[in-house]
Amino acid sequence: MPTPDSQKTIALAVRHNTAGIDDPVTRVVRYLQDAGHRVVFESETATHVQADGVPAMAIADIGQQADLVIVMGGDGTMLGIARQLAPYAVPLVGINQGRLGFITDIPIERMLPALEEILSGKANAEKRTLLEGRVMREDAVIASGLAVNDVVVSRGTGAGMAELKVTVDDCFMYNQRSDGLIVTTPTGSTAYALSAGGPLLHPTLPGIGLVPIAPHALSNRPIVIPETSVIVIEIMSGRDISVNFDMQTFASLQHGDRIVIQRSPNTITFLHPPGWSYYDTLREKLHWNEYPSIEGKLTK
Template sequence: MPASPEPQQTIALVVRHNTAGIDEPVRAIVDFLRGAGYRAVFEAETATHVGVDGVEAMSVEQIGEQAHTAIVIGGDGTMLGIARQLARYHTPLIGINQGRLGFMTDIPIDRMLPALGEILNGKATAEERSLLEARILREGKQIHCSVAVNDVVVARGTGAGMAELKVTVDGQFMYNQRSDGLIVSTPTGSTAYALSAGGPLLHPTLAGTVLVPIAPHALSNRPIVVPDTSEIVVEIMNGRDISVNFDMQTVASLQHGDQIVISRSPDTITFLHPEGWSYYHTLREKLHWNEYPSSDGKLK
């Protein structure tokens, strides 16, 4: 008997909202995928704002259960949003940059089709990234739980005074901190808010979690990297209008005594890059390490 044909692999497209001129490159990707024998589908919200007809829409859950890969077209914010939702399904992600920085959406849109061809033909570098899981406890009871690709940020409200936070790591007291807040970041998030607050860069494969104070009252409060096996507890001791953000998604109205319990998530996300991709090249390009001033003072 002849062998049964392999089922057609599904590839989902997730596209950033309100992006001028995006329909043409999206249509080009859909045509490319179909020409290569794949079934192209849109994430449900993408289907409502992209003007490309004849493409089936799927929920995030359906994508997680059925899709071989998800292609994300936008900036790092778009990637963060879908990566959090797909993490539990372990769906590999390909990022095409239609934003500004693009640490995670790293493929230039003018190279998207050759890069996609390479990756889908197996000439890819797979890179696994860790996530954080955070639970909010009030009087010992969990009131919220979420994951973060970049960071969990505890911060005071606009116009409010300093927040006072008690931090323990693996049950050991670390410090009471008066500051504008605290960033608890993955290695992926070390190039985001944590970097702007003076934190260190962590290579994505490093098994660490970085704690970065935001404008601490005591100048001796410095960033610290702890093992990513640690359980970090941040307790709200004092302050007004304190909130916690998961990749900038806010949970507000924290109360004195609330605890944010942060640990490494059991799930991970996988980014697929073209063969030969280098994290250091990304840093040079995005952080302009390769630039130096010319005689007229301009960067080149």
């Protein structure tokens, strides 16, 4: 049983409408309570997951009171919680109940042994940077957002190409005609940016990636710039152009609007069990250890 000094307040955030989630949640709650820790549910989780003796707590209160947040879901669930908790520096642990699991990396069959290792002080901690952006119309801020993965400026479905003027640290980079532009953190380099042909960036790399989406000029290639950079994307022409922050969309952009993007002063901390490796994650999720067999099936 923990002493008062070692007892922790641990919050659980669980993805909505996940089939079969009740049993894993119950096992995690029972394990934590048996270990003497105080367990709370994030308030939205409490509306769809029930457990005896587990109170609900708002995100702001979790940020101020919790020692650890366990996220049970997919990467999208983790992104949403991470954005909300970024100002509070509360460490996060991800248990994968989704499909891919780049940042919710603990498989559900190993969740209790992994939690035991992490809570015993054997965690592998890593910090991830975020981006913050604001939409400027003349001199007024009309929207803002925070992104763990990426900020994406893109044209609407059925619309023609967008023309975007891009400057970095007040230096003109290019006018680009394309379907859009992805501004990515190292964390987001394995997401949409990867699908658009961008490079993989190690999470500890102090860089920001700019990845064009289907550019008209094939010479417009992805580039990685310093994380201290301030990026301004101005809408020059195009219809139905939107900007989204981790897929949270603001769609009412006009010609002349500017999206100003830079590194956020906040970071998020992920905790992993000992022995965790980013390269192991890449190898598993990107199937780097699989090769075509003679019969056409993948082999390891």
